[in-house]
Amino acid sequence: MPPTEKPESQEAVSASPWIAFRHRAFSVVWIATVIANTGTWMYNAASGWLMTSLSPDPLIVSLVQVASSLPMFLFALPAGALADIVDKRRFLIGCEIALTVVAAASALLVWMKLMSPAMLLFFTFALGVGAALTAPAWQSIVPELVPKPALPAAVASNGVGVNVSRAIGPALGGALIGVLGIAAPF
Template identity: 60%
Template sequence: MASVVANIGGWIYSAAAGWMMTGFDASPLMVSLVQVVTSLPMFLFALPAGALADIIDKRRFILVLEILVAIVAGLFAIMVSVDRVTPWTLLLFTFLIGTVEALEAPSWQSIVPQLVPKQDLSPAIAANSVGINISRAIGPALAGVIIAGFGIAAPFWLVAISNFGVIGVSAKLRTIVRRS
């Protein structure tokens, strides 16, 4: 569930960032740069992050990265709320969030075998994959509803605040992982 919530938050952030960029500069280049800075970190950092996930405490790493996401998303939400965002700060913060997600993805994926008994591993991996795909559909739709109902700052606040739930689950993982 924490993974699904985190992924929905990522898609909400991405959709809201694209929406915001069209308000600044609707040129195809600038709007497409939002997707570039969202995806580029995965291309650049996923392999090194996978190697890192193999040698460090995954739970602690996830916890630190989730706290970092909450801080970065919170700072950005404040900037949006006080109307201090430019197209370039939008791209910078989107890149930062994408970088943290790229660093975290291998740890989230590799911790699944530590959370479930071996006989339940295949269904757990399938459920994790379904959750990722569901979040791709739900996240952007929620972003549109939230923006329409509450304004452009709301999705960024939601991502920042919802991360505290993911942080709570990540902190609790220590007891789950040690029992398995």
């Protein structure tokens, strides 16, 4: 066999879409990311739902989506540069702690029925900023979690994870609202 050819079994292993999950660090980060993204989509759906009761004005309700999406547009490129110059691990831990505090404050205000339309837009924007800042760092650590042959499968799995959470999050958020009330998804 020429040196450039791989044995057939080795090709089959590297072509497997599941190869990235053989690496514990990738599996743990992937699961955590899917859960976090599901929570984000639950929050986004619940924010729109809550805004309709706080202010039924269609412009104000549509601003929830703007507050959620605008940070990615504004901060994704600078966040990518930032991810290249800082310690990714410390940066991600710091951002996730800050996001947890913001989300907890938001949940507390909703639970206490103190949330106003302006505050809801602020919290939604703040959480969007956190997501925009952390996304490039999360994506850039994938090559550190899997060896090079598993990288295409890992990148594809991340895309699948985002889409799975995008499908599950709003549905789960709506179910929680129906069963437990508007504060539950927050």
